[in-house]
Amino acid sequence: MEPSLIRNFCIIAHVDHGKTTLSDRLLHRTGTISDREMQEQLLDSMDLERERGITIKAHPVTMYYTARNGKRYELNLIDTPGHVDFSYEVSRSLRACEGALLVVDAAQGVEAQTVANVHLAMKQNLTIIPVINKIDLPHANIPLVRQQLEDILAIPADSAILASAKEGIGTDEILEAIVERIPPPQPTGAPSLQALAFDSYFDTYKGVVVYVRVFNGELRPGMQIRLLHSGQTYEVKEVGSFNPKPYVRDRLGVGETGYLAAGIKSPFEVKLGDTITDARIPSPALPGFQEVRPMVFSGIYPINTADYEHLKASMAKLQLNDPAFVYQPETSVALGFGFRCGFLGLLHMEIVQERLRREYNLDIIATYPSVVYRVHLTNGTVKEVDNPAHMPEPNYIAQIEEPIIRAYILCPNEYIGDLLLLITEKRGVVENTETLDPRRVMLTARLPLNEILIDFHDRIKSITHGYGSMDYEHAGYMPSDMVKLDMLVNGEPVDAFSCIVHRDKAESRGRLLAAKLKEVIPRHQFQVAIQAAIGGRIIARETVSALRKDVTAKCYGGDITRKRKLLERQKEGKKRMKAIGSVHIPQEAFIEVLKTG
């Protein structure tokens, strides 16, 4: 289609503000889906997604709309993962668009995820169309939401469209605004094809199906294409779009969005965000390519060792549709054979673990998550460390840098004091405080990623009685005084409990872990020492006292010397066992301690 008649847009919103309902409404209004299909929520199909109310992956959908000016437009709705955990994935999808609908719930107002997403959209220079949704609700407060748009997001309040996706109010205005306000795609002026590969999925018959947005030239079956960053060349077998089911097209031209299949066998051959060009007359790469890099790592082990092969196969399957998830085999003295896994962020980690449990029916245990540290060595080199086991000895380390995030936290006024305490406890610094409305404030804070891995989000929810919301973006690295904390059981380090922590927190964490271990390690014939250590220095200790088998029981009668002799012998025996160091720690004990974080 003529580029002036094409519009590419996405919808950004906080969880539950109505993104899915509005998408369905637009598809229905443009005749893309029928009444019956409207009943089912089309764009979120994965169960887990629906339950958690987050969109992980969905197709770009092409619809046709005849506007009030009488012209027929091709509108491409490109789905974005809402959560900024997938920050680079979000920006990649945003790069495929010229505009974004910003959906804000009229009763809830602007939330943390709204702010984080708008920042990403503004960075990509997208035209933003604010939509105040759910105006049918009795407690909708439209003037307040308008005010928030202006104050917090610097978006002109009078540009907002009032809508109820549920009742179908405002749908036409939204479609008209898409046509009128979002600029049409412009060819880049390059000599040939330039298309952005912004997502992919795996199809058993077609191989990797790549979602593309054509910026320049055209994409046709039979063409030889090259992926510029990976350098690979393929012949295009099929191109098409989604309506929302895939359908074959004879070409995709400037500004069009759809998919291509080229017999690509492995998702790793396609670097998402890469530029696809004509192999014979190559054009330069589109700007903004970034390699996806996992930010959070954790070990995943089968609880039942017999499940190892099943776990391995399940991970391989999962990865086919989620190349951002990476893994490699690792072994742990405590947990046996398992995998070291890398994730984009916290939510991604939770989702992968949940899917392994639910879709693949696996009982798994995950170790304490770690971020990626930049370790500057005394010999001048820099090593990236994502596993405490690989942390160099302290005397080889010149400096350690840790990843930092910028968090947007929205919270009712009355809880601000407690929230500030939490931020301080997590080694954070508040950069900015802004009044959102008479009841709420927005805090912008810099925090180490490592500190928000475990319970930060839950703590915010509990401090604010569920009214707070949080989202974050990555904000580079910062030098920090990090140390490796080892847990020793009778002098032997237990790898599953090693972690990298800030020096100020090492002692309290060591004490906490030692106390927990004491609870779960059963008593032995000998005394068991549980120690927390930093580079050989013991900072905390607990002792599981020995079971005292009553060796004197059978010696009734009064011979005290014989009793003493038996007791002496028992002591000797205990010493020997301790020397062998055969402390038996049941696996349930590890699981218990790892569960509590």
Ligand code: GTP
């Ligand atoms: P996620 O996909 O979960 O991120 O949420 P979402 O933003 O897609 O929200 P979704 O469309 O699933 O809507 C969340 C809830 O709000 C659902 O229960 C919808 O029925 C309801 N909802 C959506 N739009 C409206 C509206 O205009 N009015 C009212 N009253 N409810 C709405």
